[in-house]
Amino acid sequence: MATRTVIPFGPQHPVLPEPIHLDLVVEDEKVVEAIPSIGFIHRGLEKLVEKKDFTEFVFVAERICGICSFIHGQSYCQGIEAIMGLEVPPRAHYLRTIWGELSRIHSHLLWLGLMADAMGFESLFMHSWRVRERVLNIIEATTGGRVIFGSCKVGGVRRDIDEPAMQKLLAELTEVERETREIVHVFINDDTVKHRLCGVGVLPHDEAYKLGCVGPTLRASGWAQDTRKLGYAAFNELTFQPITRTAGDCYARCAVRCDEIFQSVDLIRQAAAKIPAGDIAVKVVGNPNGEYFVRVEQPRGEVIYYLKGNGTKNLQRFRVRTPTFANIPALVKTLQGCNLADVPILILTIDPCISCTER
Amino acid sequence: MKEEQPIATVTPNTLVGEVKSLSDQGWRLVQIGVTPHGELYEVNYTFDREQKFLNLRLQVPAAGASLPSISGLYWCAFLYENEIHDLFNVAFDGLVLDFKGTLYKTAQPFPFAAQARGGISTNVVHT
Numbered sequence: 001m002a003t004r005t006v007i008p009f010g011p012q013h014p015v016l017p018e019p020i021h022l023d024l025v026v027e028d029e030k031v032v033e034a035i036p037s038i039g040f041i042h043r044g045l046e047k048l049v050e051k052k053d054f055t056e057f058v059f060v061a062e063r064i065c066g067i068c069s070f071i072h073g074q075s076y077c078q079g080i081e082a083i084m085g086l087e088v089p090p091r092a093h094y095l096r097t098i099w100g101e102l103s104r105i106h107s108h109l110l111w112l113g114l115m116a117d118a119m120g121f122e123s124l125f126m127h128s129w130r131v132r133e134r135v136l137n138i139i140e141a142t143t144g145g146r147v148i149f150g151s152c153k154v155g156g157v158r159r160d161i162d163e164p165a166m167q168k169l170l171a172e173l174t175e176v177e178r179e180t181r182e183i184v185h186v187f188i189n190d191d192t193v194k195h196r197l198c199g200v201g202v203l204p205h206d207e208a209y210k211l212g213c214v215g216p217t218l219r220a221s222g223w224a225q226d227t228r229k230l231g232y233a234a235f236n237e238l239t240f241q242p243i244t245r246t247a248g249d250c251y252a253r254c255a256v257r258c259d260e261i262f263q264s265v266d267l268i269r270q271a272a273a274k275i276p277a278g279d280i281a282v283k284v285v286g287n288p289n290g291e292y293f294v295r296v297e298q299p300r301g302e303v304i305y306y307l308k309g310n311g312t313k314n315l316q317r318f319r320v321r322t323p324t325f326a327n328i329p330a331l332v333k334t335l336q337g338c339n340l341a342d343v344p345i346l347i348l349t350i351d352p353c354i355s356c357t358e359r
Numbered sequence: 360m361k362e363e364q365p366i367a368t369v370t371p372n373t374l375v376g377e378v379k380s381l382s383d384q385g386w387r388l389v390q391i392g393v394t395p396h397g398e399l400y401e402v403n404y405t406f407d408r409e410q411k412f413l414n415l416r417l418q419v420p421a422a423g424a425s426l427p428s429i430s431g432l433y434w435c436a437f438l439y440e441n442e443i444h445d446l447f448n449v450a451f452d453g454l455v456l457d458f459k460g461t462l463y464k465t466a467q468p469f470p471f472a473a474q475a476r477g478g479i480s481t482n483v484v485h486t
Binding site for chain 1: 360361362364387388389390392393394395403405410412414433434435437438445456458461462463464465470471
């Protein structure tokens with residue numbers, strides 16, 4: 001038997017923008033075991049719910065993550081609205097859908113840039129983030145924020161998008177789509193990229209499900225599971241099918257995210273065409289009393305919010321299961337047997353968000 | 360849109376059998392979470408199959424809480440169970456990967472546990 005060596009990977013590593021630690025047990029250049037360690041920046045935000053008014057806590061929920069911030073706020077609001085039986089105006093549902101899909105586009109473009117950077121493809125990294133900047137500009141123009149939108153509230157949304165702004169958004173989105181196609185062409189067809197991603201970190205179909213994977217990580221192994229199909233927000237009135245691949249490798253996970261960018265563009269166009277006129281919020285009266293599990297599709301996959309109110313201004317319990325948390329067991333499994341040089345790429349393909357995980 | 364969310368009550372003794380039944384039927388483990396309830400912990404095991412939602416719920420005394428691990432049936436449960444141990448001080452018997460309290464590096468041990476809340480049932484209420 002070859003000598004086994006334990007190589008610490010992280011919590012500070014060039015490929016990791018946030019801290020996660022893995023003890024990699026290697027035999028020569030092969031990883032035989034990976035033991036994860038998290039919790040370096042655990043913030044205890046779940047407990048903060050006991051001290052914040054439930055209508056104000058949406059600001060905390062949005063700050064769980066700087067990438068899918070809006071969707072965190074949306075998930076929280078949907079939970080409170082379900083408990084209190086609030087009927088959110090249809091226009092607010094459509095606006096939430098548009099901002100949620102813009103979040104998905106900029107998140108996937110961010111990930112494409114990080115992936116290009118990890119492969120040493122610096123020009124591709126810069127182009128990905130250049131296009132992402134255009135998406136952030138759209139978000140800033142419609143919400144006033146680039147990272148924290150602050151536009152979602154219990155009962156609806158705080159800001160509207162008027163018709164001229166919507167047309168400007170759609171025109172800009174057309175440019176984003178055109179430029180993204182050029183970038184995605186490289187990710188999908190370039191020999192260097194394929195050489196680094198194809199056949200690496202294969203997550204078999206059945207194993208992806210048993211390991212509790214979610215989002216692009218699950219769909220790249222052939223599962224057409226997308227929480228948006230539950231029909232929350234305006235998704236029950238929009239036409240789309242989950243993007244899937246069957247290979248289950250790093251390339252498949254990359255391809256799913258590439259296609260989801262164009263799917264999100266299409267969903268925004270559908271929403272813009274169908275958005276009804278009307279109010280954007282309803283008045284909230286009383287306090288939440290009851291419990292509800294919210295399921296929403298973030299860029300990295302299904303997020304679960306458990307909210308429990310006891311009739312006071314403060315919730316009794318706020319619990320978040322983030323998609324990265326659900327994908328860590330699969331990461332540990334796929335690292336077993338991979339080459340040491342592939343570890344950074346493999347970790348990136350689950351699109352880890354430690355900020356979410358350390359809520 | 361409000362999703363149907365059936366909740367089935369189980370006990371620590373029947374938990375593993377119920378989870379085995381769900382595993383055999385192809386349910387995916389979605390999450391495990393704890394909610395403090397006075398001197399009890401309410402533990403929710405959430406499953407999904409073809410977008411259908413199912414929740415198993417049990418209660419255990421917060422002081423010296425101990426549960427059988429389901430990580431033998433759902434390997435991914437090791438992460439949830441280690442998290443619950445580190446935050447709430449719930450012991451799990453039969454964990455396939457036991458971090459022994461080192462998954463989370465918190466300044467205070469078991470920060471969400473009943474003891475850390477200044478006793479039991481200290482839900483802060485602002486009036």
